[in-house]
Every structure is written in C-alpha cells, then in structure tokens.
Amino acid sequence: MFSVHLDMKINPQSKKITGVFKNMNHSILQKQNPIVILGGGMAGLIAGTYIQQQGEKSIIIEKSSKTGGSMKMSGGSIWCFKNHSDYKKINPHGNTMLGEKLIDNFLPSIEWLISLGAPIKNVTAALYRETDRHCYQMTPNSEYFTQFITEKFLELGGEIIFNSNITQIKCNSNKLIEEIEIKTNSQIKSINCSSLILATGGFHNNPTLKNEHFGKWSDKLIVRGNLYSTGDGLKLATSLGAKKSKSMDSFYGHLMPAPPAEVPRNRFSEFTMYHSEHCLLLNEDGNRFTDESICDESNAEATIQQNNAISYMIFDDKIYKKYGIKKSISGEIINDPFKKSIEINALTTKENSIQKLVETLSYWGVKKEASLKNILGYNDYLINKNTSSISIPRAKNFNPIGTPPYYAIALTTGITLTLGGLETNENAQVLNDKNIPIGNLYSIGGDSGGIYNHSYGGGLCLGLVFGKIAAGNAIKYHH
Numbered sequence: 001m002f003s004v005h006l007d008m009k010i011n012p013q014s015k016k017i018t019g020v021f022k023n024m025n026h027s028i029l030q031k032q033n034p035i036v037i038l039g040g041g042m043a044g045l046i047a048g049t050y051i052q053q054q055g056e057k058s059i060i061i062e063k064s065s066k067t068g069g070s071m072k073m074s075g076g077s078i079w080c081f082k083n084h085s086d087y088k089k090i091n092p093h094g095n096t097m098l099g100e101k102l103i104d105n106f107l108p109s110i111e112w113l114i115s116l117g118a119p120i121k122n123v124t125a126a127l128y129r130e131t132d133r134h135c136y137q138m139t140p141n142s143e144y145f146t147q148f149i150t151e152k153f154l155e156l157g158g159e160i161i162f163n164s165n166i167t168q169i170k171c172n173s174n175k176l177i178e179e180i181e182i183k184t185n186s187q188i189k190s191i192n193c194s195s196l197i198l199a200t201g202g203f204h205n206n207p208t209l210k211n212e213h214f215g216k217w218s219d220k221l222i223v224r225g226n227l228y229s230t231g232d233g234l235k236l237a238t239s240l241g242a243k244k245s246k247s248m249d250s251f252y253g254h255l256m257p258a259p260p261a262e263v264p265r266n267r268f269s270e271f272t273m274y275h276s277e278h279c280l281l282l283n284e285d286g287n288r289f290t291d292e293s294i295c296d297e298s299n300a301e302a303t304i305q306q307n308n309a310i311s312y313m314i315f316d317d318k319i320y321k322k323y324g325i326k327k328s329i330s331g332e333i334i335n336d337p338f339k340k341s342i343e344i345n346a347l348t349t350k351e352n353s354i355q356k357l358v359e360t361l362s363y364w365g366v367k368k369e370a371s372l373k374n375i376l377g378y379n380d381y382l383i384n385k386n387t388s389s390i391s392i393p394r395a396k397n398f399n400p401i402g403t404p405p406y407y408a409i410a411l412t413t414g415i416t417l418t419l420g421g422l423e424t425n426e427n428a429q430v431l432n433d434k435n436i437p438i439g440n441l442y443s444i445g446g447d448s449g450g451i452y453n454h455s456y457g458g459g460l461c462l463g464l465v466f467g468k469i470a471a472g473n474a475i476k477y478h479h
C-alpha cells in the first residue's frame, strides 16, 4: 500500500500554508498544475505549443490584447549560423555554451515547426557579415505565422489570458514557484503552476533600465520592437535572486532618420540605413567615432553613445547608387531609404562640393573645421593609404567620398531588442549569482541574455530553440 502524510508549513513570505506530501513523488503532486508562460510572442508561443503537443497543460499570460509581440512586427526570417565557428567568429564575446546549444538545436527545432505545418520555407539568405546562415522565411509574412502558431496552441488545448500582468509569486518551502497571482483588467486571479517560463521579450521599452545600461542618451532611442517589453521578466527574476547575464549594455538596433523625422512604426525597415557600413559617420564634434564598416548594428550601438544620440551619415553618389538604393535582380527599385527620409522631414542634404556639404552640416550644429578635416582625412586614408590621416582605421568597404553629388543625413538609433538579460543554463533555467538554477523558473527569447554580446545572430531563432528547450525541461523536471 502507498502511504503519504501531509507536512504542513507556513511560507513566511506569502503567509500561505503549504502541504508537502512526504514519500510522494513531486511530479505526481504537481500533475494537475499547468506550466505558466509569461508573454505570448515568439518564445512564449513556441514553448506553449510544444507543451500542449506533449499532452501537458500550459497557460500564456499576455500583457497586451494580442499575441505576437515583436515577432509579429518582424521581417519573419528565422535564421541562424550554420556552425559553431561562424557563431564564435561573429560573437567572440558571447556565451559559447548557449551559442553552441542554439546552433545544434536550430535545424531539429525547424523540423519540429515544419511537422506542425507551420508556414515557413527554406530560403537562401544574403551572407550576414560575410557569413553563411540557415534561413527559414515566415510565409507570406510574420503576421500570418503569428496567427498560425496562436491557433495551433489553442487548438492543442492551450489557454491565453490577455491584458494581464503578474502581480505576485508564491513559492513553497522547497523554493519552487507554486502559485502566481495575475491582474486582468482590475480583477485579481490566482493560478497554481508547476513551472514559470519568462518570455516577456526583454527591456527595450523600459526607460530606467535603458538609462542604466545604455547611458544618458538612451531616452533618444527609437523603439523598433513591441511597446510592451518593459523588462518585467528581468525584474521579476532578479527579485527572486536571479543573476544578470554579460552584455547588459548590448542591444540589436539599426540607424534610422533622427527627429524631426517621424518614422511610422509600421514601416521601420523602409527607413533603416542598412548601408551605413559603406558610408562615413561623424558626430556633432565632426569626428568619426567607430569603424563604420563593421555593420549597421554596431553603428547603431556606437551612435547612442554620441552627443544627443545623433550621427551624420556622409556618402557620395557612387555609394548611394551602389548601396543606398535597394534594387531587384532586374534593376527595379525596391527601396530608397534616403529619398523616403526626405518625405518624413529628416535632416538631409545633397551638395556638389564637400565644402558646401560641410557648411550645411555646420548649419545643423556639426563643427565645421573638424568635419572638413575628417572627411578629407578619410579620403586621404582610403585613396593614398595615409594612416596618419585618421584616428580610427577601417576594416573594409573602402569607399572614398569622391563622386559628386555628396549627401548627408542626420541619424539616430532604433532599438529592436536587448541582448543582455537573465543568465540561464543549457536547460533555459534561470541561474542565481552562484550559478545555481532557481527551481522551476525558466527564461527564453529576449528575457535571456549573453548569447550575443555587441553582436548578433538572429532573434527569432532564440525564441524557437530555447522556447522548445524550456518547455521540454519544464515538463521533464517539474510537471
């Protein structure tokens, strides 16, 4: 015969009486409780769908009135480096263990997604910083994919509670989260849970955290990502003793037209200056401040450290025609971000001499002598290989500012997602400052950090791979 007895305890924090059945397996005890997922974007929906598919129960708590988060706004390319060495080459300071886990689990996770009937197709993507990658495109777009994965989750018996936020967490005497309290509109509700998975998308829309990690100009950042990701997962976990990852000061973003331009929120990619790596960037002092040729993402990170978070992108007609205007294979213009920026009142100019260009820059508040010296010095370096003419060397894209007309545009940084977050292990469990997992607390997608450190490798792939890993482990260990 199987005998159990109830050991009553009072939790000092929650003042709640908890019973622990001695001689009884924890998994039997928890069986009826769902796995709760905070956030219904890429990571949360993947985790939830996997849990339901395995015959277990999950509930997604979503802060907004819709699923999708930044995933729904995204370009929908689920991409990932093909091997460990490419990941390491682009992310030398990233968390190697997690980076390799990402690479190893990417294709199996894609296969699983395809087995669900997900609308994605394998495409050949352009090299990312001269590096090959796997790429699966959400088809026809990320909005449709969001609808598909949301419906799949619901069809498998998952539950979503919208317009809600977590207000309290209650742990049992074993420090396992056993109940959460949520507020939906003005109603408070308690939900028993066997594990909690944080998937709130990072902190790109939290002014205090951005100021702490990205510096004093962070309030100028244009938020490209969804507006609901305000670091709730990070705050909640750190209140339970979680450790922050490396790369808290790192984010993925792009250069966009600075105010007075107003970039429409649903048209960010049309105004993104992906080609800044072929141009010259100056700050208000008229100085170069980074090797522009690394990539636009790195230029975006460097710009937020400049006065007023502004950089002035300078290019000539040759650069404009070759890199600034995106064309189809048949030569048809697909996008011209410079031209479009004029339409939204960006500070732009087109001049026939460098002298005149510098005068306009000076009218905008850029130091005249320094900007002239730096543009001419840059040309001298690229044409005559005179290294003494510049303070920051350039690794590639040796395009002098030599063919009139010459162009300039004032840019600032748009933040897409934060790259620092919670430190997690290979099971996606949240770690404390002694690197010990905090019981049944998991973190995925933008809430976890450190895989990329002042570099990048795809955002959707993180939600896919670690969403599935967290779900599998939450079932295995805590359900």
Ligand SMILES: Cc1cc2nc3c(=O)[nH]c(=O)nc-3n(C[C@H](O)[C@H](O)[C@H](O)COP(=O)(O)OP(=O)(O)OC[C@H]3O[C@@H](n4cnc5c(N)ncnc54)[C@H](O)[C@@H]3O)c2cc1C
Pocket: 038, 039, 040, 041, 042, 043, 044, 061, 062, 063, 064, 066, 067, 068, 069, 070, 071, 072, 073, 074, 075, 076, 077, 078, 079, 164, 165, 166, 199, 200, 201, 202, 224, 225, 226, 228, 229, 230, 232, 233, 268, 269, 416, 417, 444, 445, 446, 447, 458, 459, 460, 461, 463
């Ligand atoms: C314009 C744009 C283009 C992009 N293009 C690509 C691309 O082509 N390829 C790529 O790999 N990546 C791309 N990305 C990045 C990608 O979209 C993100 O990395 C990815 O969506 C992050 O997944 P996530 O689940 O962590 O966050 P999200 O998908 O943003 O989901 C987070 C969810 O959590 C919810 N939430 C927030 N706080 C709470 C709370 N307290 N309680 C409950 N719910 C909460 C939010 O409302 C949201 O629904 C793009 C992003 C943008 C903005």
